[in-house]
Each structure stands twice: as structure tokens, then as C-alpha cells.
Amino acid sequence: MIKLIDVCKSFGTQRVLDELNLKIKAGRTTVIIGRSGGGKSVLLKHIIGLLKPDSGRILVDGDDIAGMSDRDLNEIRKRFGMLFQEAALFDSMTVGENVAFPLREHTRLKEEEIHEIVADRLGAVGLSGIEGKMPSELSGGMRKRVGLARAIALRPEIVLFDEPTTGLDPVMAEAVNQLIVETQKKFNLTCVVISHDVESIFRIAHRIAMLYEGRIIEEGTPEEIRASRNPVLKQFLAGRIEGPIQIL
Ligand SMILES: Nc1ncnc2c1ncn2[C@@H]1O[C@H](COP(=O)(O)OP(=O)(O)OP(=O)(O)O)[C@@H](O)[C@H]1O
Numbered sequence: 001m002i003k004l005i006d007v008c009k010s011f012g013t014q015r016v017l018d019e020l021n022l023k024i025k026a027g028r029t030t031v032i033i034g035r036s037g038g039g040k041s042v043l044l045k046h047i048i049g050l051l052k053p054d055s056g057r058i059l060v061d062g063d064d065i066a067g068m069s070d071r072d073l074n075e076i077r078k079r080f081g082m083l084f085q086e087a088a089l090f091d092s093m094t095v096g097e098n099v100a101f102p103l104r105e106h107t108r109l110k111e112e113e114i115h116e117i118v119a120d121r122l123g124a125v126g127l128s129g130i131e132g133k134m135p136s137e138l139s140g141g142m143r144k145r146v147g148l149a150r151a152i153a154l155r156p157e158i159v160l161f162d163e164p165t166t167g168l169d170p171v172m173a174e175a176v177n178q179l180i181v182e183t184q185k186k187f188n189l190t191c192v193v194i195s196h197d198v199e200s201i202f203r204i205a206h207r208i209a210m211l212y213e214g215r216i217i218e219e220g221t222p223e224e225i226r227a228s229r230n231p232v233l234k235q236f237l238a239g240r241i242e243g244p245i246q247i248l
Contacts, residue, residue, distance in 0.1 A: 001024055001025065001026035001060070001061060001157075001158070001190050002022075002023070002024040002047060002058070002059065002060055002158070002190070002192075003022070003023050003024075003057075003058070003059040004020055004021060004022045004023075004043075004046070004047070004056065004057075004058050004059075005021060005056055005057040005058075005059070006019045006020070006021060006055065006056040006057070007019070007020045007021075007046060007053045007055075007056035007057070007058065008020075008053060008054045008055045008056055008214075009039075009042060009046065009051065009053050009054055010054060015214055016039040016042050016214060017039055017042060017043060017046070017053070017056075017214050017215075018213065018214030018215055019056070019214075019215065020043070020056070020211075020214060020215050020216060021215075021216060022043075022209055022216045022219065023219075024047075024190065024192055024207075025190070025206070025207060026157075026190050027188050027189070027190055028190060028191070028206040028207055029180070029181075029184050029189075029191040029192075029193060029204055029205055029206050029207070030191070030192050030193070030205065030206065030207040030208070030209060031193045031194070031195055031201045031204065031205040031207070031208050031209070032044075032192065032193070032194045032195075032208075032209050032210075032211055032216075033194075033195060033196060033198075033201060033208060033209070033210050033211070033236065034194075034196070034210060034211035034212060034236075035196070035212070035236065035245060036196065038211055038212065038213075039211060039214060040162075040194040040211055041162060041194065043194070043211060044160050044162055044192065044194055046058055047060075047160060047192060048077060048080050048082060048160060049065045049068065049073045049076065049077065052066055053066050060076055060079075060158075063076065078106055078154060078156070079156055079157045079158055080156050080157075080158045080159070080160060081102075081150075081151030081152050081153070081154065081156035081158070081159040081160070082151055082159070082160045082161075082162070083144070083147045083148050083151045083159065083160070083161045083162065083164055084147070084162050085162045085163050085166060086143075086167070087135075087143040087144050087146065087147030088147065089135040089143055089146060089147060089150075090135070091134070091135050091136060093135075094131060094132055094133065094134060095122070095127075095130050095131055095132070095133050095134070095135065095138070095146050096115075096118050096122075096131030096132065098135065098146060098150055099118045099121055099122060099131075099146065099149045099150045099153055100114050100115075100117075100118050100153070101150065101153075102150065102153045102154050103117060103118075103153055103154065106154060107154070117153060118131060118149075118153070119131070121149040121150075121152055121153055122146075122149050124149065124152065124183065124186065125145040125146070125148050125149045125179060125183070126145065126179070127142065127145050127146065127149065130142075130146075139172070140167055140168055140172065141168055141172035141175060141176060144164060144168070144176050145176070145179065148164075148179060148180075148183065152183060152187060152189075155187065156189070157189065157190060158189065158190045158191075158192070159183075159184075159189050159190075159191050159192075160191075160192045160193075161180065161191065161192070161193040161194070161195075162194055163194055163195055163196070163197075164176050164177075164180060164193065164195070164200075165177065165195065165197045165200045166197070170199075173197065173199075173200060174203075177200050177203045177204050180193070180204050181203070181204055184204075191204075193205070198237055198239070201222075202222050202226075205222050206221070206222075207219065207220065207221060208220065208221075208222055208225040210225070210230075210232070210233050210236065212232050212245075217230060217232060217233070218230050218233050225237075231243055231244050232244050232245060
């Protein structure tokens, strides 16, 4: 569904993506792993067109979004949902208004219909009836759930998750993982998740891709990744200090 071909991106003299190639399968969850500051968020922003590559192509269902006008890009973006780090809810809006936001931005649905969809999506994340609450009244896990309800408001085909379990306790992290698995299945979503939470990765991934020094150095099923002999991958998954990954 999504193909990145020879994607390069630098900021000043710092090359973050270096002829990166990756295929993301439809109806599957692909987790992109890699060290902090390694370029995972930059990669995700290229997939949704928030950043443009210096060179290379990014195909979404065969359309190259790298050279697209903002208008065409807006159309493509309707097919995406995104759950940002820290959920990124609008603090001055109620939960209901947060979830309704993409519907009000991108559709001409009537208020009644919007209310129905908001109730449905909040139900899907196990938070029925909290439309009137403010984000500040919610726990971190609940905020993530509301963020997910908002991300799926428009029934997207593709949902991008930027470190969905960061900052949550293990129980809450597992609840969010389960929710990702259930929501992916229920809506047959193509999910791209970036994470360095090794526990979570193996719980949610159909495919895992390791980003290192600007490239995907290994991609495969969780079993294949576990069995990999790649020293970078082995060091990363084991959380060892010794190995090819340099600690700055
Ligand atoms: N808009 C930008 N301008 C300049 N440099 C940037 C920009 N966005 C990202 N970078 C740099 O690109 C590198 C990769 O950043 P990125 O946020 O993608 O890392 P990450 O792998 O997501 O890290 P983390 O796991 O810590 O979130 C960093 O060195 C960062 O400073």
C-alpha cells in the first residue's frame, strides 16, 4: 500500500534518511523500530506528506505524494489517521469536540451525524459517554484512547502511531497495545507504528522494520526479526551497551 523508494532527507549537513527503502503492506501493522533521534518521526512525517524528501519517491497506492500539490495531498490525508506522541489533544476543547474535529474540518456532515460518529468511535475505544469531559480530567491512557478515537473518526484506511505507549505504566501500555490490535482488526487498518518499547513491538506487529543510520537494515515478521543475526538488531532488542550501535 505504501512504498518508500530511495528516500533521502537531510537537515543542514545532517543526513537523517539515506536512500531508505520500505514497503508497508495493506491491512497489516508494521512497527518501525530504531534508536532515539534515529529518524523514525521524520520517516512517519514523510509518509503523511508533512515533510518532503530531498530525493526519492513515496507511493501511496501508486500515487507519488512527494511531488503532490497541497490540494491533492489534502485528499490523500483524509485516508490517514494519526495518533501523535502525548495524544496531542486540544486542551481547550471537550473530548467530544476533539473527536469531532476532523469530521468538522473535512466533511459537511450534520451535527446529529457527527454526534453519532463521535459516540461510535468513543465506544470503539471503550470510553462511551465521556464527550463532555475535558482532556485535563483524563489519565494518560485515556488521552491516548481519545487520540485514537479522533484518529479513526474519518474511518481512515491507514493509521500512523508515534510511540503510542511512551509514558504509560506497563498495564496501561498493554491496554493501549490491545486496543491497537483490536482496532486494526475491526477496521482492517493499515497501521504504521513507531516504537522503541520492545515488549509492545512483539505484541502488536505483523511486520517489523529496523531503521538504522538512515536506512531500513532489516524487515520481516516478528519471528524473522527475533531470529535475525544482524548485530545491530540483536543489540537493540537485547538493550545491550556493547555492540555496533555507538552511544554518543
Ligand atoms: N524539522 C527539523 N529540522 C531540523 N532537524 C530535524 C527536524 N526534524 C527532525 N530533525 C532531526 O532529525 C533527527 C531525527 O529525529 P526524529 O525525531 O525523527 O527521531 P526519532 O527516531 O523519532 O527519535 P525519538 O525516538 O527520540 O522520538 C534528529 O537529530 C532531529 O534533531
